[in-house]
Structure formats: C-alpha cells, structure tokens
Amino acid sequence: MGRADRLMAHSDPEPTFDAQVAVVGAGPVGMTLAGRLAQMGVRVILLEQHPQHTGEGSKALCMQRETLEIWARLGIGEEVARRGVQWNLGRTYFRGRELFQVRLPSSTRDHFPPFVNINQTEVEAMLLARINELREVDLRWSHRLVGISQDAGGVSLRCDTPSGERTLRVAYLVGTDGAHSAVRNAAGMGFPGHSFPDLFLICDIRARLPFPRERRFFFDPPWNPGRQVLIHPQPDDTWRIDWQVPPGTDVEAERTSGGLDRRVRAVIGPTTDYELLWLTPYRFHQRLVERFRIGRVFLAGDAAHLVSPFGARGLNSGVADAENLAWKLATVLVGRASDDLLESFHTERREAALENLAVTDASMKFMVPRGRLRRLLRNAILRGSLRLPQLRRLVNSGRLAQPFTYAGSPIVVADERDAPIPAIGSVAPDAPCRSLDEANVTRLRELFGRGFVALLVVASPREAAMAAIRASRLAWPAPCRIVAIGADGPLAGVTALVDSEGEIRGAYGEAGSSAYLVRPDGHLAAWIPLKRADSVDAMPGLLAIAIGG
Incomplete structure (x- = not known):
C-alpha cells in the first residue's frame, strides 16, 4: 500500500492491544468498515461467528450510486457495477395500469448509474477477496462474541473460538453483526421500534423473460389481488419477485402442493420454464437504537437500525455508516483529533437513520394500511389516481434511497449562501476532469476517500495558481490535498486539474x-468564497472544526 493510499499514518497501539479496532460481523458493512480502516493504516480484527462465508439468496439487492463510490475507494466498485444490472427507471401500477414512472436523476457528471442490482452474496464474495489482500485486517472465523467490558483505555472482548474462550483487547469495538447483534446486547443497548405483522415472500428465479430492466411495483394486480408485488432484475437471467402474501401462508406447504409454482407462473406466464433458486418469507421491522456509540463501543448497519426493504435503505445506509465511522476512528487513532470527533458519528448517522425510518414508515403505512378507514382511504387514492393524475403524487410504492446531507452536524460549517449549490454537508458532486501533472485523474471523486481535500474552483489561471500555492504552504491540522481547478500548468505541492468538459463549474x-x-467520506464540510488570494487562509480553521476541534 502506497503512501498516497494512507494519508492517515499508523499510530502505535498500546502494547497490550491485539489490534486498534475490533469489528464484529463480516457482512458487507463490517467488511467495508474493516477495509476502509485498513486503507487508512488502522490494524483491525474482524470477527465472524460462522466458520466460513456461506451466502444464499439475493438478500439486499439494490446498490446505490454512492455505495458504489465507497466500494470504488476500496477497489471493488467497478466490478460490482460491471457484474450488476444497471437501472434508473421505476414504474408503479394499479390493477394492471401504469400510474406513473420515476426516472432517477443521472447526468454526464456521474460515473456510476443511480442503482445497480446485484445480490448481496456476490458482493460479499468480492469484499472478502479484497479484505484478504489487506495485511492490516486479521479476519477470524468461528469467533462468537460472548461478553465485553470497557474502560478508559480500551475494550476487552470475550469470544468463543474453536480452541476455547479467548479474550481480546482493542482500543475500539464496532458491532456490525446485524439485527440480533451480540455487541448491542452485550453493551446493554435496547432496540426500540415496532414490527409489522404483514407477511411477504421473496423468490429468486432464473428464467428468460421479456421483462424490462427496471423496478416494477404492482398494487392489486390480478395475479395477487388485494396485495402487492415487486419485481426486480438481477444478473444472469435472474429475477426477484416479492409478494405480499396472506397471513398464515405456509410457504413449504405451498411448495409441496404446487401453490408456489402457480404463484410464480401467474407472474411469468404458464409455459415459461424457470428454475427456483431461493425463497424466504419475511416480516419487516422499524427499529433504531438510542445511541450509536457508548464510550468505545459503536454500532453500525442493521445492528443499529432496521427499516423495511422498500426503498433500498438498509444495506446502503449501513455502508454509509461504515464510511462515516472509518475516517473518524482513523483520525482519532493517529492523534489528530480528540475522542470528541467520534460523537459526531452518532449525531450524523442517527439523523440519517431517523430520516430513513420516517420515509420507510410512510411507505409501509400506504402499502399495508392499518385499520379499515386507512385502507379505505388508500384504496380510494389508488382508484382515483386512474382518473386524476394529481392524486398520483399520494401513491407511495417506496421512496428510493438517497445520500443524507449532514446540514445540522456540529462538524459541518453552516453555509450562508441563499441557494447553495451544492449544499454543504451533502456528498461532493463528481465531474470529469483532466490532470495537468502525473496524477492522471479523470474525475473528481477519484481524489476523495484518502484524507481531506481542499477543492479550489477558481475563475482565472493566475488566481488559481496564487490561491493553490498559498494553500499548500499553510499549516493544516490534518493531511489535506490541495486541488486547483482552473490552473493552466502543474503546481508544486498541488493537484492541478482542468475542467475539461465544463462540468465542474x-x-x-x-x-x-x-x-x-x-x-x-466525500461529504462537503465547508465552503468559502475566494475574494482574495489570502481568503484560503481560513481553510485550516474550517478543517479544525471538521475534525471536532
């Protein structure tokens, strides 16, 4: 691993530490976190209770653009996009008639599509291969957490292992071990929320179908009257069909009696050959921990929050949790920030989870309304929307995931512009560009993820050079790459880029x-106008705020 891949250098752990961070749960969130920490020079023990990776079925399916960007920093984003089914259109139907379609925003600035469908198991295999290449990650299978204790200096973990019980000592512990998190339980954290009684059934089938590569949601179709069906494409002629089914449905009995076959053929046609790859019934839950952090113990992904799957806000928000926490832990461990920076993980990601809960709760209240009056109102909206287009905005078939904006975060500097473009706290936009030096950068986001970036978007080449050179000579409280847009030649200590297609402006x-x-993590922490060359002198102070100073 080169120096450019770890602007945050190693810190020497206490001699008694087995690693700096322990991550419990080697799913997509845990492996993303462990991999990103390793890229920042942090030694990680990744613990998994199972003896090996044994994925089955599609599980999470829709990978958002920003998730692909995070995985691109880890080295697998391009492969995920290449293997998956890319889509940007969702259609919603009622009784066989299309009500509306939603085309997800995309532009020539974007490198990845809005969504890629690929099964979670395949992504986990890619992550595992990458993790095995990183010497800073010590992956230990068949390690089941049975207890933890923490003090001012670190966290001790007791694990059941094939060779008996073992105690590990680390500076920080992160639970990414899912809905039944052992870390959450051992830390005494509750998991308040509620569960919906409605039953759903997922099937993965392989068949050659004339269906389009898009998300299609059906209210009250003739082949599932009074309920819903969602259809998603997957690679290799594989399709996910997700039915709402009657309470008490016995899936195994349906499979034996031929009821499941009839259910599938009602969707794909009576004579189409298909192969059943996987099926599982499920109920969905809306739950959120009160705290994402207690002292030196953190929770991320499903261990911290559960939402319904309609909207693809589960795995995608978990990966965002991992990216948010990785750089903060690395910055604290290297000694460039105090422990206070870690509190912003709780602040930022719990706000994101609250938004996801609110959005998905509204979706589920429309899809499966509780009580007779709410069901009557929902049905009236659906029927009325066939005749009155203005009612269609009330139809909710799942609001698709979007990256969260940390507008109210204490480590984001408030933006005083009337119409900020882009909003401070949001994900920094991508755009094509051309390098003026050996960096060979072709798009802005290639620069993000390895430390802070001071991005200077300057009108004239002379102003760009003056501001960039001045910024490169400042004393920064943490490593910061100076990037000048608008320079007309290479600059010492600066990454000089040309807005080759006019997209950056x-x-x-x-x-x-x-x-x-x-x-x-690619989010914008601050903005200032460059009215004079010395305006950049304020930037190190803004970075100090961004690391909790």
Whole structure:
C-alpha cells in the first residue's frame, strides 16, 4: 500500500492491544468498515461467528450510486457495477395500469448509474477477496462474541473460538453483526421500534423473460389481488419477485402442493420454464437504537437500525455508516483529533437513520394500511389516481434511497449562501476532469476517500495558481490535498486539474471563485468564497472544526 493510499499514518497501539479496532460481523458493512480502516493504516480484527462465508439468496439487492463510490475507494466498485444490472427507471401500477414512472436523476457528471442490482452474496464474495489482500485486517472465523467490558483505555472482548474462550483487547469495538447483534446486547443497548405483522415472500428465479430492466411495483394486480408485488432484475437471467402474501401462508406447504409454482407462473406466464433458486418469507421491522456509540463501543448497519426493504435503505445506509465511522476512528487513532470527533458519528448517522425510518414508515403505512378507514382511504387514492393524475403524487410504492446531507452536524460549517449549490454537508458532486501533472485523474471523486481535500474552483489561471500555492504552504491540522481547478500548468505541492468538459463549474456553482473542504467520506464540510488570494487562509480553521476541534 502506497503512501498516497494512507494519508492517515499508523499510530502505535498500546502494547497490550491485539489490534486498534475490533469489528464484529463480516457482512458487507463490517467488511467495508474493516477495509476502509485498513486503507487508512488502522490494524483491525474482524470477527465472524460462522466458520466460513456461506451466502444464499439475493438478500439486499439494490446498490446505490454512492455505495458504489465507497466500494470504488476500496477497489471493488467497478466490478460490482460491471457484474450488476444497471437501472434508473421505476414504474408503479394499479390493477394492471401504469400510474406513473420515476426516472432517477443521472447526468454526464456521474460515473456510476443511480442503482445497480446485484445480490448481496456476490458482493460479499468480492469484499472478502479484497479484505484478504489487506495485511492490516486479521479476519477470524468461528469467533462468537460472548461478553465485553470497557474502560478508559480500551475494550476487552470475550469470544468463543474453536480452541476455547479467548479474550481480546482493542482500543475500539464496532458491532456490525446485524439485527440480533451480540455487541448491542452485550453493551446493554435496547432496540426500540415496532414490527409489522404483514407477511411477504421473496423468490429468486432464473428464467428468460421479456421483462424490462427496471423496478416494477404492482398494487392489486390480478395475479395477487388485494396485495402487492415487486419485481426486480438481477444478473444472469435472474429475477426477484416479492409478494405480499396472506397471513398464515405456509410457504413449504405451498411448495409441496404446487401453490408456489402457480404463484410464480401467474407472474411469468404458464409455459415459461424457470428454475427456483431461493425463497424466504419475511416480516419487516422499524427499529433504531438510542445511541450509536457508548464510550468505545459503536454500532453500525442493521445492528443499529432496521427499516423495511422498500426503498433500498438498509444495506446502503449501513455502508454509509461504515464510511462515516472509518475516517473518524482513523483520525482519532493517529492523534489528530480528540475522542470528541467520534460523537459526531452518532449525531450524523442517527439523523440519517431517523430520516430513513420516517420515509420507510410512510411507505409501509400506504402499502399495508392499518385499520379499515386507512385502507379505505388508500384504496380510494389508488382508484382515483386512474382518473386524476394529481392524486398520483399520494401513491407511495417506496421512496428510493438517497445520500443524507449532514446540514445540522456540529462538524459541518453552516453555509450562508441563499441557494447553495451544492449544499454543504451533502456528498461532493463528481465531474470529469483532466490532470495537468502525473496524477492522471479523470474525475473528481477519484481524489476523495484518502484524507481531506481542499477543492479550489477558481475563475482565472493566475488566481488559481496564487490561491493553490498559498494553500499548500499553510499549516493544516490534518493531511489535506490541495486541488486547483482552473490552473493552466502543474503546481508544486498541488493537484492541478482542468475542467475539461465544463462540468465542474456546473456542479459547484457559477458564482465566482470558491473553496470547498471535502471530508474523507466525500461529504462537503465547508465552503468559502475566494475574494482574495489570502481568503484560503481560513481553510485550516474550517478543517479544525471538521475534525471536532
């Protein structure tokens, strides 16, 4: 691993530490976190209670663009996008008639599509292969957490292992071990929320079907009257069909009696050959921990929050949890920030989870309304929307995941512009560009994820050079790469880029010269106008705020 891949250097752990961080749960969230920590020079023990990776079925399916960007930093994003089914259109139907379609925003600035469908098991295999390449990650199978204790200096973990019980000592512990999290239980954290009684059934089938590569949601179709069906494409002629089924449905009995076959053929046609790959019934839950952090113990992914699957907000938000926490732990462990920075993980990601809960709860209240009056109202809206297009905005078939904006975060500097483009706290936009030095950068987001970036978008080459050179000579409280947009030649200590297709100015606003501070997770931490060359002198102070100073 080269120096550019770890602007945050190793810190020497206490001699008694087995590693700096322990991550419990080697699913997609845990492996993403362990991999990103390793890239930042942090030694990680990754514990998994199962003896090996044994994925089955599609599980989580829809991978969001920003999730692909995070995985691109880890080295698998391109492979996930290449293997998956790319889509940007969702259609919603009622009784066989299309009510509306939603085309997800995409532009020439974006490298990845809005969504890629690929089964979670295949992504886990890619992550596992990458994790095995990182010497900083010590992956230990058949390690089941049975207890924890923490003090001012670290966390001790007791694990059942094939060779008996063993105690490990680390500086920080992260639970990414799912809905029944052993870390959450051992830390005494509750998991308040509620569960929906409605029963759903997922089938993965392989068949050659004339269906389009898009999300299709059906209210009250003739082949599942009074209930819903969702259809998603997957690679290799594989399809997910997700039915709402009557309470008390016995899936195994249906499989034996031929009822399941009739259910599938009602969707795909009576004579189409198909292979059943996987099926599982499920109920969904809306739950959220009160705290994402207690001292040196953290929770991420399903261990911290559960939402319904309609909207693809589960795995995607878990990967965002991992990316948010990785750079903060690394910054604290290297000694560039106090422990206070870690509290912002709870603040930022719990707000994101609250938004996901609110959005998915509204979706489920429309899809499966509780009580006679709510069901009558829902049905009236659906029937009325066939005749009155203005009612269609009330139809909720799942609001698809979007990256969260940390607008109210204590480590994001408030933006005083009337119409900020882009909003501070949001994910920094991508755009094509061309390098003026050996960096060979072709798009902005290639620069993100390895430390902070000071992005100077300057109107004239002379101003760009002056501001960039001055910024490169400042004393920064944490490593920060200076990137100058608008320079006309290489600059010492600066990454000089050309807005080769005019997209950067469009993405970052047209008004004058500006400086943006981009965090290691790709979110914008601050913005200032560059009215003079010495305006950049304020940037190190903004970075100090961004690391909790």
